[in-house]
Amino acid sequence: MKLLCIIFIVQCTIFLASIVGKSSLQPPPFMQKVAMARYVVHQTNWSVISTISKPFDGIPFGNVESFSDGPIGNSSGIPYFYLSPFDFALKDIVQHPQVTATMTLSQTGYCFSKHYDPEDPRCARVTVMGNLVKVTKAKELQFSQHALFSRHPAMKSWPKGHHFAIYKINITAVVALDFFGGADIIPAATYFAAKP
Amino acid sequence: MKLLCIIFIVQCTIFLASIVGKSSLQPPPFMQKVAMARYVVHQTNWSVISTISKPFDGIPFGNVESFSDGPIGNSSGIPYFYLSPFDFALKDIVQHPQVTATMTLSQTGYCFSKHYDPEDPRCARVTVMGNLVKVTKAKELQFSQHALFSRHPAMKSWPKGHHFAIYKINITAVVALDFFGGADIIPAATYFAAKP
Numbered sequence A, B: 001m002k003l004l005c006i007i008f009i010v011q012c013t014i015f016l017a018s019i020v021g022k023s024s025l026q027p028p029p030f031m032q033k034v035a036m037a038r039y040v041v042h043q044t045n046w047s048v049i050s051t052i053s054k055p056f057d058g059i060p061f062g063n064v065e066s067f068s069d070g071p072i073g074n075s076s077g078i079p080y081f082y083l084s085p086f087d088f089a090l091k092d093i094v095q096h097p098q099v100t101a102t103m104t105l106s107q108t109g110y111c112f113s114k115h116y117d118p119e120d121p122r123c124a125r126v127t128v129m130g131n132l133v134k135v136t137k138a139k140e141l142q143f144s145q146h147a148l149f150s151r152h153p154a155m156k157s158w159p160k161g162h163h164f165a166i167y168k169i170n171i172t173a174v175v176a177l178d179f180f181g182g183a184d185i186i187p188a189a190t191y192f193a194a195k196p
Helices: A002-020 A033-043 A088-092 A140-152 A153-157 A188-193 B002-020 B035-041 B089-091 B138-151 B154-156 B186-192
Strands: A046-052 A059-068 A080-083 A098-104 A126-135 A165-177 A182-188 B045-050 B061-069 B082-083 B096-103 B125-134 B167-177 B184-187
Touching: A033 A098, A033 A126, A033 A165, A033 A182, A033 A188, A046 A088, A046 A126, A046 A182, A046 B045, A059 A088, A059 A140, A059 B045, A059 B061, A059 B125, A080 A140, A098 A140, A126 B061, A140 A153, A140 A165, A165 A188, A182 A188, A182 B082, B035 B125, B035 B167, B035 B184, B035 B186, B045 B089, B045 B125, B061 B089, B061 B138, B082 B096, B082 B138, B096 B138, B138 B154
Parallel strands: A059 B096, A098 B061
Antiparallel strands: A046 A059, A046 A098, A059 A080, A080 A165, A098 A126, A126 A165, A165 A182, B045 B061, B045 B096, B061 B082, B082 B167, B096 B125, B125 B167, B167 B184
16 A cells, blocks of 8 residues: 555656646756756746844745746756745845745645655755845846745635735755755856756 | 656655655644744754854855754754854854854745745744854763764765864744744744644
8 A cells, every 4th residue: 555655646746847837847857957957947836035124133034935036948057935024034135135945846746756855965956145125126026026926826705905916936046956066156147048 | 747747746745745854744823933933943854043144254154954853753943954164154153153044945845736836934934043152961962863864874984084064053043934924933932832
């Protein structure tokens, strides 16, 4: 029964990934670390944003936030968020706009299917750095709203009174780990030039 | 096929949870927020540790780390980690030992099975605050090593040359969100008094 369940979970995860994410759960080979970084950002749909906390006296604080870098198959590489002013993260960025957002393939079925512990370097993870800023330009608002609402349909009905708005990370660099030998720092231009 | 897969994933996740986690995937009711916080910490086995980064000039940085608060069914509430000096987090705590570790039920099958978006307040998440310190006392070393190795069997074979050691968060408070109305700050004594 256990083995049957594991096989089914892997099969179903691959199938579901084909309809909710990209066409396949198969990430790029580890040598293509920049493509891998783009892949992780496109495959996942929530992250932990780390901020310098205002209410908690300047400690580094982790906030769980949904995001999308684009509709399925149309990755921009930019994590877009739908945030309310009630959110800790928005209170924090008033003084310290620089944040990181962290994603890992542990969030998908991949590491589980490969028997990789979440801390195993082959279980690829990415930390995106930059300022968290409000999206204001009309064209980007249109793209980012579709990016978010297509992958988080519930957002459409979130309460108007909470004044949700779209934010993004203005990426300066990305730290990626997907194999033994330590993490790489990827400049923003290199990151955006890659295909996920 | 899609529906069949979703049903199987939920069924198999519940079955697997019964053998790898607690006896059931069913969390406590949302009114029991402290028990929920303990539940989230015991059910999950990796987190994002947020630190004040040393190599990245003081920005808040998110690191993916495996952890365990105890063997299955024996939760201490304390997140124990197995960290190498090569890890960003250990480099960072030399100057700033205060960290947070963030976990969410998005990491289990629960939010998916309830159709909760990861940012939905009912998709319970917890941020644990405190100093990240090395475990040194013999009895706690014994408990924490069993806690980690029983839930992360791969750790036993991680390379000796990386000088992995056991660390824990000395919890001062926990922030928990599991329903509409905002997050609660739970003092450490209240958190430890609850049953997960």
